[in-house]
Amino acid sequence: MSISTEMKPATTSSTLTEVTYGSPVYNQIMTWMIREARLLDHRQLDEWQTYLAEDLIYKVPVRLTRRVQGFDTEFSDVGHMDDDYGSMTARVQRLTGTKSAWAEDPASRVRRFVTNVSVWETDIPGEYKVSSYLLLTRNRADARDYKQLSAERNDRLRWNGERYLLAHRIVLIDQVVLGMPNLAIFL
Amino acid sequence: MRIDHLSKFQDDPVSHLMDLENREVSVAALYDPDLYELEMERIFAKAWLLLGHDSEIPKVGDYVVRLMGEDQVIVARAADNQVHVSLNVCPHRAMHVCIADSGNTRVHKCIYHGWAFRPDGSFIGAPIEKEKMHGEIKSKEQLGLKQARVATLGGLVFATFNHDGPSLDDWLGEMKFYYEMLFCRTDNGLEVLGPPQRLTIDANWKTAGEQSACDGFHTLTLHGSLLEGGAMAGEENTEHESAPAMYGVNVSGNGHSLRCIPADTSWAMMAGKTHPGMTDDERLEMMPPPGITRELLPQVRRNLTAEQLHVFAKAPPVVGGMFPNVNILFVYAPLRDGTLGSALVLHSINPKGVDKFEWVTYFFTEKDASPEVKHMMRAAAAQLTGTSGIIEQDDSDTWPHMSEASRGFMGRTETLKYQAILGENRPADWPNKARVYSGFSKDDAQWNWWLAYHELMTSKA
Numbered sequence: 001m002s003i004s005t006e007m008k009p010a011t012t013s014s015t016l017t018e019v020t021y022g023s024p025v026y027n028q029i030m031t032w033m034i035r036e037a038r039l040l041d042h043r044q045l046d047e048w049q050t051y052l053a054e055d056l057i058y059k060v061p062v063r064l065t066r067r068v069q070g071f072d073t074e075f076s077d078v079g080h081m082d083d084d085y086g087s088m089t090a091r092v093q094r095l096t097g098t099k100s101a102w103a104e105d106p107a108s109r110v111r112r113f114v115t116n117v118s119v120w121e122t123d124i125p126g127e128y129k130v131s132s133y134l135l136l137t138r139n140r141a142d143a144r145d146y147k148q149l150s151a152e153r154n155d156r157l158r159w160n161g162e163r164y165l166l167a168h169r170i171v172l173i174d175q176v177v178l179g180m181p182n183l184a185i186f187l
Numbered sequence: 188m189r190i191d192h193l194s195k196f197q198d199d200p201v202s203h204l205m206d207l208e209n210r211e212v213s214v215a216a217l218y219d220p221d222l223y224e225l226e227m228e229r230i231f232a233k234a235w236l237l238l239g240h241d242s243e244i245p246k247v248g249d250y251v252v253r254l255m256g257e258d259q260v261i262v263a264r265a266a267d268n269q270v271h272v273s274l275n276v277c278p279h280r281a282m283h284v285c286i287a288d289s290g291n292t293r294v295h296k297c298i299y300h301g302w303a304f305r306p307d308g309s310f311i312g313a314p315i316e317k318e319k320m321h322g323e324i325k326s327k328e329q330l331g332l333k334q335a336r337v338a339t340l341g342g343l344v345f346a347t348f349n350h351d352g353p354s355l356d357d358w359l360g361e362m363k364f365y366y367e368m369l370f371c372r373t374d375n376g377l378e379v380l381g382p383p384q385r386l387t388i389d390a391n392w393k394t395a396g397e398q399s400a401c402d403g404f405h406t407l408t409l410h411g412s413l414l415e416g417g418a419m420a421g422e423e424n425t426e427h428e429s430a431p432a433m434y435g436v437n438v439s440g441n442g443h444s445l446r447c448i449p450a451d452t453s454w455a456m457m458a459g460k461t462h463p464g465m466t467d468d469e470r471l472e473m474m475p476p477p478g479i480t481r482e483l484l485p486q487v488r489r490n491l492t493a494e495q496l497h498v499f500a501k502a503p504p505v506v507g508g509m510f511p512n513v514n515i516l517f518v519y520a521p522l523r524d525g526t527l528g529s530a531l532v533l534h535s536i537n538p539k540g541v542d543k544f545e546w547v548t549y550f551f552t553e554k555d556a557s558p559e560v561k562h563m564m565r566a567a568a569a570q571l572t573g574t575s576g577i578i579e580q581d582d583s584d585t586w587p588h589m590s591e592a593s594r595g596f597m598g599r600t601e602t603l604k605y606q607a608i609l610g611e612n613r614p615a616d617w618p619n620k621a622r623v624y625s626g627f628s629k630d631d632a633q634w635n636w637w638l639a640y641h642e643l644m645t646s647k648a
Contacts, residue, residue, distance in 0.1 A: 060575070062384050064288040078381030078550060082569035086523040090570075094577055100411030103580035140584075176288065177545060178386035181587065182580035 016120035016129060029119050029130055029157060032164045037112040040186055045092045048186070053158055053165040056085040060171040060187060075172060080183055095184075103184035109139045110185055126159035127167070134171070134187060138180060147180035149173060151187060193221065200225050201644045210634050211602035217391040218593035223541040230511050230643050231256030233349045235358045237513045237535050238262050240549065241270055241342045242378035248291040248306055251382075254537040254545065255346065260335060261285050261295065262344060265307035270339070272346040273308030273332035279321070284332065289382065295332075308332035341370030342377055343533075359509075361621040362443040366509075368499045369517050369531075372479070373486040375554040377531070380565045384548040384573045390586035391593070392512060392538040393640075395546070397603070398582070399508030399515075399536070400636035401437045401444045403628025404607070409581050432456060436502050436614065437632045440621035442510030442639025444632035447502040450474060457519060457527055467500035476503035477517045477529035480560060483553060494618045501616075507632075510639045512536040520567035530568035542590045546583065548573035605630035605637065 019026050032051075039048040060081040063074050083091070095101050116133040136149045156168035171187045200222060204213040216222060238253040239262055250263035252275060259275035261284065277284050282299040294311065296303040301314040302321070310330040313320040321330055335346035338355035340363070345355055356363060370377060388395070398405065407414065436447040450470050454462060462473060471484055476499055479487060491499060498504075508514050514534040522528045531551040538544050550568040552561045572579045592598040609629040611622050624631045 062382055064382050065286075067287050067290060070287075070290070076381045078384070078565060079569050080384055080574035082566045084566075087566070087570050090523070091575075091577060094412050098412040098415040100408070100415065101581070102409060102412075103584045176385060178384075178574065181386060181388040181546075181583035183575035184580040184584070 016122065019119035019121060019128065025128070026117075026119050029128060029164065030117055032157065033114045033117060033130075033132060036166075037114050041110055041112055043107060045096050045186075049089060049092050051164075051166055052085055052088060053160075053167040054085045055167060056083075056088060056169075057167070058083040058088055058169050060173060060183065063173060063176045065176050080173070080178070081171075081187075091186075101184075103182055106141060108185060111137045112187075113137075122156070124158075128157050130155040130157055136185075136187065138185065149175065149178070149180060149187070153187070196221060197225065197647075199645075201641055205637065205641055206602070207638075207641070210605040210608075210630070212605075212637055213599065214589075214593045214601045214603065215599040216603075217393060217590055218541065218599055220541045223391075223538070225644065227256045227538070229646065230640070231538065233347065233352060233643060234511050235338070235345045235347045235355050237509065237533065238272060238344045238346055239383075240377065240379045240551070241339060241344055242554070243289075243382070244270065246291060248293050249289075250285065250292070250295075250306060251289045252285050252287070254535075254547075255335065255348065256538060257540075259283060259285075260346065261306075261308075261332070262346075263295075263306035265305060266293075267307065269307075270337055270344055271307040272335040272337050272344070273304070274335070276333070277302055278310075278330050278332065279313070302330075304332050308334050340366060343370055358441065359443060360441045362438070362440045362445070362509075364495065364618070364620040365438055365445050365447075365498070365504050366443075368476075368491060368495055368504060369515065372490050372499075373483055373553045373555055374490065377551045378554040380550040380552055380561065380568070383550075384546075386546050386574055386583075387539065388544055388546050388583050388586055389542060390544065390590040391542055392536050392544040394586035394589045395514065395534075395536045395544065395582070396508075396512055397633055397636050398586075399513065399534075400442070400510070401439070401446050401507055401628060401632035403433055403435075403437070403446055403506075404630075407433065409585060410578055412581070413578065433627050435625075435628060436617065437609075437624040437628055438504070438621045439624070439632035439635045442636050443508065444635065445504035445507030445515070446628060447498065447504045449502040450476075450500065453519060457521060467497055470500040471496075474527070477505060477519050478531045478551075478553060478556075478564070480556060482557075483555060486555065494620075497616070498618065508636070510636060511643075512538075516572055518571070520571055522563070522567070528563050528567045530564060530571050532568050532572045534573075546573075605634040 036051055059079045061075040062078045062080060066074050095104055113135040114132050118131045120129040122129055132153050134151045134153055137146045139146050151174060152172045154170045155166060157164045158167045204216045236255050239251055243251050244264045247264050247266055250261050252259055253262050261273045261275050263271055265271050275283050275285050277297045279300055279302045282297050284295050284297045284304060294303050303311040305311060308331045310327045335348050336350055337346050432448060432452055435449060438445050454474055475481055475484060505518050506516050512535055516532040518530055520528040520530050533549045535547045536544050550565055552564045571577060607629040609624045609626050609631050612625050613623040614625050617623055
């Protein structure tokens with residue numbers, strides 16, 4: 001099964017030039033990441049949608065347990081999510097514009113903790129590869145426990161002259177068998 | 188439960204849970220841990236269970252690890268090019284022999300003490316052959332991995348540990364006539380689009396199991412967000428009266444069932460027009476059933492019988508299940524560019540304790556579909572069904588509520604009711620295959636699911 005570079009966990013051995021931690025571009029992107037998490041946690045999905053590029057690719061590949069020699073090929077072409085801009089806006093519309101999107105009504109209480117952010121320059125000026133770690137906790141109704149999800153997100157962010165837009169996101173989840181019953185939330 | 192109660196329970200496990208006359212099932216059936224253990228023995232060790240598709244393991248030595256009840260099994264293609272299903276438990280010390288989800292190997296060697304097995308499960312030997320570390324009491328022939336019976340339908344791999352029970356053909360009975368329209372309609376058949384999605388749902392397996400048996404009714408409310416979007420042809424606020432997709436033909440036999448939705452309804456829903464008075468061939472050309480393209484129609488005409496073609500053209504089966512734990516969605520998927528896509532999806536519902544199950548979701552396509560169609564179907568399936576599907580995310584949020592309700596002492600005194608009865612009625616031109624319920628989708632097929640459950644649970648053989 002072919003694995004694109006975006007579906008491999010990011011490493012520091014990338015041939016791309018890394019943007020220095022604390023530099024202006026790094027800080028802009030870190031600020032974007034924090035804002036994005038805040039918008040999603042607060043269910044401001046219509047505004048979050050304005051963070052998406054119209055050529056968006058958004059995937060959450062299915063993972064398999066393989067022998068250690070195959071650790072780099074644990075991700076498949078099939079996704080838990082396999083989306084583009086149109087399907088993401090349709091998802092947002094269902095969640096915000098209908099009266100019976102029951103998977104998120106009542107809404108989950110979600111926290112997205114985003115850390116370990118690395119940024120690389122790409123061949124395209126103003127476009128950056130960004131890798132981040134995501135720890136997500138989700139609580140619903142009167143559940144005593146939290147459903148948790150940890151993942152690495154490999155993104156491509158594009159500066160459009162005014163703001164960064166998410167053009168590409170591949171979410172590499174650490175679970176083969178997800179512990180939460182659905183992904184009615186965005187990662 | 189004390190031993191004397193337990194033996195009485197085994198003689199008569201469900202009469203206190205099922206009211207056959209009034210078509211009710213006690214909510215306690217979702218809660219009782221003793222009942223669950225008996226289900227593992229009488230249903231999951233007896234039924235034919237779906238384990239995947241032979242396109243997942245095309246080469247000799249290919250294997251995937253799957254579930255039969257709570258047992259892991261190795262589904263492998265052996266040197267004889269046949270698919271074999273072996274219990275993934277080393278006969279030596281009960282270690283899992285396979286520790287990856289999939290791969291290719293001619294020798295499955297247990298990492299604990301090194302006992303080795305072929306892909307067909309037969310025992311090769313233990314390390315240090317001259318010391319006879321497998322002993323001299325049992326022969327090598329007796330020390331293979333425990334074997335399940337295997338049968339396929341359209342490449343779908345089914346297995347059972349019931350070596351003396353019915354064949355897969357007998358198990359499916361007359362419903363095979365309808366399943367062939369979904370699984371055996373093209374020259375080269377179906378193929379998987381990749382490994383299945385897997386996730387855990389905190390609910391008893393029967394919550395999803397009974398729903399798979401043609402619960403058309405829940406669509407109106409639980410999937411109301413689709414109605415609001417107009418996907419079921421109802422007008423907002425009046426959809427409960429007008430939604431034509433609720434009218435169709437439910438077919439049911441041996442606990443298996445399918446909902447057949449008239450092509451005229453689908454046309455009205457998807458294209459906003461109807462075409463009465465067309466021939467079967469014209470109907471198929473006008474809007475090929477989900478997963479089929481016009482290019483594939485010559486193959487469909489070759490592979491289905493005239494009777495099957497008539498049903499396939501008039502009202503193709505689109506959703507349903509296979510008793511006890513398979514859910515089928517072979518559905519249209521309206522695409523945003525205005526064209527009509529489709530998604531071919533199978534779920535298996537795998538019990539993981541009385542209040543948990545693992546939901547496994549396979550995406551399919553016809554092997555002979557174009558790469559573009561396959562790409563579209565992969566995305567459409569993920570967007571509509573499974574983990575993040577805008578249809579099914581509402582289902583997976585509902586089932587845990589039912590299990591939670593069953594924990595309440597009073598909750599367990601309630602019943603699941605299957606009292607909306609349509610009754611058998613077969614349209615004049617409909618083949619005399621299985622039980623046929625034409626009209627508004629009611630509880631008939633779901634009650635038949637419970638009758639199949641009752642039959643297995645009360646059968647000790």
